[in-house]
Amino acid sequence: MRASITRGPILEILILIVILAIIPLALMGNAYYELLAATVVLFSSMVVAWNIIGGYAGQLDLGAYAYMGVGGIVTAELWMKAGIPPLLGIFVGGAVSALIAILIGIPTFRFGIKEVWYALLTAALVVIFNNISRLLMGPFDYYLPPTTGFVYLKFNSYVIVYAIAASFLIIAFLVNFFVERSKMGYYFKAIREDELAAEMVGIDTRRYKLYALLLYSFLLGVMGYIYIVIAASYSYRIFDSSASLSIAIMGIIGGLGSVEGGIISSMVLRSLGEYFRSTFGSSLPGLDLLLYGAVLILIGIFQPEGISSLINKLLKRKG
Amino acid sequence: MSSELSLANVTAGYGEFVILHSVSLEVPQKKITALVGPNGAGKTTTLKTIMGMTRLREGNILFEGEDITKLPTYRRVELGISLIPEGRGLFPSLTVRENLVIGAYTKKAREKIHESMEIAFSIFPKLKQRLEQKAGTLSGGEAQMLAIARGLMSRPKVLLLDEPSQGLAPVVVMELFQAIKKLNDELGITVLLVEQHVKESLELAEMAYVMEQGSIVMKGRGSELLADPSLKKAYLVY
Numbered sequence: 366m367r368a369s370i371t372r373g374p375i376l377e378i379l380i381l382i383v384i385l386a387i388i389p390l391a392l393m394g395n396a397y398y399e400l401l402a403a404t405v406v407l408f409s410s411m412v413v414a415w416n417i418i419g420g421y422a423g424q425l426d427l428g429a430y431a432y433m434g435v436g437g438i439v440t441a442e443l444w445m446k447a448g449i450p451p452l453l454g455i456f457v458g459g460a461v462s463a464l465i466a467i468l469i470g471i472p473t474f475r476f477g478i479k480e481v482w483y484a485l486l487t488a489a490l491v492v493i494f495n496n497i498s499r500l501l502m503g504p505f506d507y508y509l510p511p512t513t514g515f516v517y518l519k520f521n522s523y524v525i526v527y528a529i530a531a532s533f534l535i536i537a538f539l540v541n542f543f544v545e546r547s548k549m550g551y552y553f554k555a556i557r558e559d560e561l562a563a564e565m566v567g568i569d570t571r572r573y574k575l576y577a578l579l580l581y582s583f584l585l586g587v588m589g590y591i592y593i594v595i596a597a598s599y600s601y602r603i604f605d606s607s608a609s610l611s612i613a614i615m616g617i618i619g620g621l622g623s624v625e626g627g628i629i630s631s632m633v634l635r636s637l638g639e640y641f642r643s644t645f646g647s648s649l650p651g652l653d654l655l656l657y658g659a660v661l662i663l664i665g666i667f668q669p670e671g672i673s674s675l676i677n678k679l680l681k682r683k684g
Numbered sequence: 685m686s687s688e689l690s691l692a693n694v695t696a697g698y699g700e701f702v703i704l705h706s707v708s709l710e711v712p713q714k715k716i717t718a719l720v721g722p723n724g725a726g727k728t729t730t731l732k733t734i735m736g737m738t739r740l741r742e743g744n745i746l747f748e749g750e751d752i753t754k755l756p757t758y759r760r761v762e763l764g765i766s767l768i769p770e771g772r773g774l775f776p777s778l779t780v781r782e783n784l785v786i787g788a789y790t791k792k793a794r795e796k797i798h799e800s801m802e803i804a805f806s807i808f809p810k811l812k813q814r815l816e817q818k819a820g821t822l823s824g825g826e827a828q829m830l831a832i833a834r835g836l837m838s839r840p841k842v843l844l845l846d847e848p849s850q851g852l853a854p855v856v857v858m859e860l861f862q863a864i865k866k867l868n869d870e871l872g873i874t875v876l877l878v879e880q881h882v883k884e885s886l887e888l889a890e891m892a893y894v895m896e897q898g899s900i901v902m903k904g905r906g907s908e909l910l911a912d913p914s915l916k917k918a919y920l921v922y
Contacts, residue, residue, distance in 0.1 A: 548785065548794075555775050555786045562773030565735060567761025567789045567838055 374542050377625065381538060385531040389524050399523035403530045403595055405635045407588060410534040412615040412631040413624055414584035416541055419613055420622040421550055422577035423557025425480065428487030429612040431494045432582040434603040436462040437589025438498070441509060441599060450516035455587045462586025463579050470578045474571040479560065488606060495604035506598040519594055526594060533588050534628070540580060541624045553577055554622065607654070614657055618664050620671025630672050634660060688713040688874045689734065689765070689842050694743035696733045702741065703729045705898045710891070711842065716868050716875040718889035718906060720882045720919070726898040727878040728770055731844045734876075735767050736760055747842075762790045766840035770847045772831040776820030780811060780830055783819050787837030796839060804833035807867050825856035829863065836867070842874040843867070849881050857881065861888055882919040886910045 385406070392398040411429055418426045436458035443449040443457060469490065478486055513519045520526055544550045552573045555563040564570050593599045615634065619626030638653030645652050668675050687710040697703040703726045711717045719727050732738050734745060736757045745753050752760055775783055784804065788797045805812045808829040814822060819830060828848050835843055845864065849857040861884055868875050879885035886892050886906040894902035894915065902915065909915055 551778070551782055551786050552789070554778055554782075558775040558777060559773060561737075562769060562775065563786075564737070564757050565761075565767050565769055565773060566787055566834065567758045567766075568786070569758045 378535070378538060378542070381628070382535065385534065389527055396523050399527055400595060401636075401639055403523060403527040403591075405632055405639070406527065406534050407530040407591055407595065408612075408615075408635050409628050409631040410530065410537045410588060411585060411612050412619070412627045413534060413537040413541060414581050414588070415612050415616045416619075416622065416624055416627050417544055417553075417584075418577045418581040419616045420620075420624075420627070421541075421544060421553035421557065422574055423553075423621070424574060424577065425484040425613060426487045426578075426581070427484050427606075427609050427613050428490040429585055430603065430605050430609040431487070431491045432462040432466060432585040433589045433592060434494060434498070434599075435465055435589065436586025437591075437593045437603060438599060439586075440590035441507070441593050444517065445507075445510065451518045451590050452516045455518070455590045458589055459583040459586035462589070463583040466578050466582030467575060470575050474574050488609065491604050491606045491609050495601055495606070498604060499601035502601055504600070506600045508598045509593065518590065526591070529591055530595075533584075533591065537584055538624055538628075540584065544580070545624075549573065549576060557621070611654075611657055614661055618660060618671060620673030623671060623673030625676065626671050626673030629676075630660075686713050687711055688748060689876070690746045691730070691734070692744045692746065694730075694733060694740065694745065696729065696738045696740040696743075698729075698738055703738075703898050704733060706743065707895075707898070707900055709893055709900065711874060711876050712891055714868070714872045714874055715890040716864070716877060716888055718885040718892040719876060719878045719895060720880075720885060720892065721895035721901075723880075724897075725895040727895055728846055729898075730895070731767055731846050731876070731878060734760075734765065734844060758789075761838055761840075762792075764839070764841035765844065766835040766838050766842070767844040768831045768835045768846060768848065770850060772827050774819040774827060774831055774834070777818060779816050779818055780822070781815045783830060783834050784837050787834035790838055793838045797837070800837045800839060803871065804836050807836070807863055807871075808833050824852050825860065828852065828860060832863070832867075836871075836873075840873060842876065845875060845877045845879075847878055847880060849879065849884075857884070861885075864888065882915075883910070 388402055389399060392402060411433065415426065415429055418424050436455070439461045440451050440454035440458035443454040444451050449457070473483065473486060509519065513521055518529060544553065552563070552568050555566065555568060556570050556573060560570055615631040616627050618634070619630035634657060638656055641652040641656060664671060689711040691707055691709040693706045693708055694704055695702060695706055707730060709730070719730065721727055729738055733740060736755060740753065744751055747763055747765060752763065775786065784801060785797065788794050788800055793800065810826060811830060811833055814826060819827065822830060832848065848860055852860065864875060864877065865888060867873050877885055877889065886909055889906035892904065892906045892909045893900050894909065902909065
């Protein structure tokens with residue numbers, strides 16, 4: 366039992382790397398599928414980043430695309446207006462996202478906004494950002510310059526875009542891994558389990574919720590630019606509330622606090638969703654959303670602890 | 685007998701509701717003090733007020749002669765006050781070890797974490813065999829012991845115990861009371877004990893207070909109160 370705890374994550378990361386490396390081979394150079402794979406993997410890394418605030422710290426954050434969008438737009442604008450290459454810019458984007466998250470997080474946690482109220486507040490955040498950016502940017506699509514190169518994180522080949530998205534997933538996984546093993550992770554989980562008890566033990570709950578928010582928003586902010594690269598352009602529509610919601614849904618379906626569950630649920634469901642959208646998109650629009658909803662209900666009824674507990678059960682049966 | 689913790693004319697409650705009316709209470713150093721009274725008297729609120737988790741309207745709370753009335757909860761824990769809440773407040777899906785580690789939150793406590801674990805095991809040896817078990821799977825008695833052990837991890841000077849015997853079998857209650865006596869005797873920790881088992885707690889306690897409807901109605905040495913006919917009539921009829 367003890368040995369599997371220490372060996373598990375290293376093995377898992379190796380498995381993850383191997384799977385991520387096999388996927389492009391299986392796609393056999395089909396550019397559309399490669400782009401789709403990049404979309405799915407980036408989505409997955411957002412779910413893994415969400416796991417820090419939603420899974421470990423137990424804050425039902427529905428604002429993922431607010432932080433992702435801010436980071437992406439800042440990076441893109443820095444490149445186009447100030448000539449700062451995105452390789453550097455993504456970190457500025459992440460930092461700006463984190464700064465905004467902190468500015469919002471301090472009063473939010475100070476006044477004890479939690480549970481459904483926190484969910485509503487963060488959901489509203491995406492809508493607010495959507496409106497503000499429409500005011501600032503107008504209803505236009507902004508296209509990235511055609512320049513390619515590593516410092517711009519822009520390439521002619523979609524396989525490399527995919528590889529960047531895949532490395533984000535691995536980085537997000539590693540951050541989760543370190544959080545999980547650190548004392549910080551214990552405090553996050555204590556807050557998730559019973560915030561009042563955590564406070565009585567003496568944990569500065571506000572501070573640790575801010576730390577979780579900080580890690581999450583920074584990771585998402587850094588990922589934003591790749592989201593724009595995949596889409597090739599950006600507009601105020603990047604602040605997408607239903608997509609934000611689906612990040613949290615994937616985290617919940619996967620199992621709160623389980624990185625593996627989140628990766629599996631997001632990859633499988635998002636791929637299926639994309640398939641439905643491309644196949645039935647014209648005749649039955651919204652089928653992908655229906656799928657998420659149906660799976661959420663099924664998981665809620667049969668496996669309330671998420672896919673991860675299902676995996677554990679299967680593993681135990683085997684062993 | 686100097687008092688380590690004291691409440692002076694404290695009026696407090698939740699939001700608009702006032703529960704405690706001008707409560708004054710002294711907790712002498714390195715002694716066990718009991719706070720007894722019927723359900724809804726405000727005993728739990730008194731403990732929560734000491735931790736800074738209620739709305740305090742009037743009065744002061746002093747700890748080691750310093751006014752802590754305005755400090756946030758985590759600062760009070762840092763100073764050396766630890767509350768073991770009613771219903772234990774454990775983190776059920778975390779292991780016993782994780783629960784203990786979380787208990788050693790303050791910087792000072794983190795440095796002494798191994799020593800603290802040994803101390804906790806010296807009082808509650810059973811926990812040592814349960815280290816990797818999830819807290820949610822412990823028996824009632826073990827869970828209460830873990831809750832107290834977790835409280836000890838922050839190296840408190842004062843331990844506030846809120847109905848530790850709740851829901852435990854009589855044999856386990858005896859065991860628990862012995863453990864409380866032991867941590868007071870051997871570790872010199874001041875204890876403020878809120879209990880429904882009036883007789884046992886008064887036997888254990890040096891000083892005792894009786895609370896009714898948010899006010900202190902009686903105080904004295906544990907043995908004196910135990911002999912008081914009116915108290916006997918009200919609480920000791922088994």
